[in-house]
Amino acid sequence: MEDFAPPSLLxxxxxxxxxxxxxxxPKSKKGKASSSSGNTQTDEILNSILPPRTFQTPDGGSxxxxxxxxAATRLDVIHLQExxxxxxxxxxxxxxxxxxxxxxxxxxxxxxxxRQITLNGAERGxxxxxxxxxxxxxxDAYKTLYDSSVTFGxxxxxxAEQGMAEMEGKINSLNETKKTLExxxxxxxxxxxVIEKREQERRQLDEKKRQDEIAFLRYQAxxxxxxxxxxxxxxx
Numbered sequence: 506m507e508d509f510a511p512p513s514l515l516x517x518x519x520x521x522x523x524x525x526x527x528x529x530x531p532k533s534k535k536g537k538a539s540s541s542s543g544n545t546q547t548d549e550i551l552n553s554i555l556p557p558r559t560f561q562t563p564d565g566g567s568x569x570x571x572x573x574x575x576a577a578t579r580l581d582v583i584h585l586q587e588x589x590x591x592x593x594x595x596x597x598x599x600x601x602x603x604x605x606x607x608x609x610x611x612x613x614x615x616x617x618x619x620r621q622i623t624l625n626g627a628e629r630g631x632x633x634x635x636x637x638x639x640x641x642x643x644x645d646a647y648k649t650l651y652d653s654s655v656t657f658g659x660x661x662x663x664x665a666e667q668g669m670a671e672m673e674g675k676i677n678s679l680n681e682t683k684k685t686l687e688x689x690x691x692x693x694x695x696x697x698x699v700i701e702k703r704e705q706e707r708r709q710l711d712e713k714k715r716q717d718e719i720a721f722l723r724y725q726a727x728x729x730x731x732x733x734x735x736x737x738x739x740x741x
Contacts, residue, residue, distance in 0.1 A: 509562045510570060514588055514613035515555065515620060520568035523559065548574055550627045554634050555620055577621035589614045608644075 510520060557571040589610060592598075598607035615637060623630025 510560055510568075511558070514585060514592065514610065515616045516573040517558070517570040518573055520560075520570050523567045523569045547624065547627050550630065551620065551623050554623060554630055555616055572620050574624065576624045581621065585614060585617055 510517065551572060551574065555572045557569050559567060559569050561567050592610050593607065596606045596610070598604050598610060600607075619630055619633045619637065622633055
């Protein structure tokens, strides 16, 4: 029957059958009372610190287990350390960082230490209970903070992605506008070059015309001079 019980570093007594309502049967209560250590107050404190666990077998049977009420020895502590190291290797717990497996095993080991110390002194056990609960509340607070930070990061990432899409749209629009303006600039430059070329050709034609006119006028002037000279010389 104990093979079906969940493995744990915390030591439990033998399983006791319970009914569907989760209550021990009269026979189980009688057996539980006969196996009691005799210190009812310590037992009650230990049961409040480390409540009994329940589990079911494959055939549908329900059972309850109380923690062991027998005081621990030095060998029990050494065995606990060896079992902890063994379980860490078997379940391939991480040595660093966040690891639920390592957290679970160390929690079981700490509960077993609380059990051992409570049997030797209930007051020390209650103090360790406060330490354990404070540690768990701190871990839960860090988990909540982590979940909130992850949610916040995802939300910001989604916002950034949405803003990125809008920004990419603006960039694409500006790139298109830039291409259009560059094409317009290219067209205007081509027009300027054509106009400048035509203007240069027109100036060259005008200059040629002026040179031709000047040459013609000089030619006429020379002819007139010769004609006048010939007239003047003939009259004498």
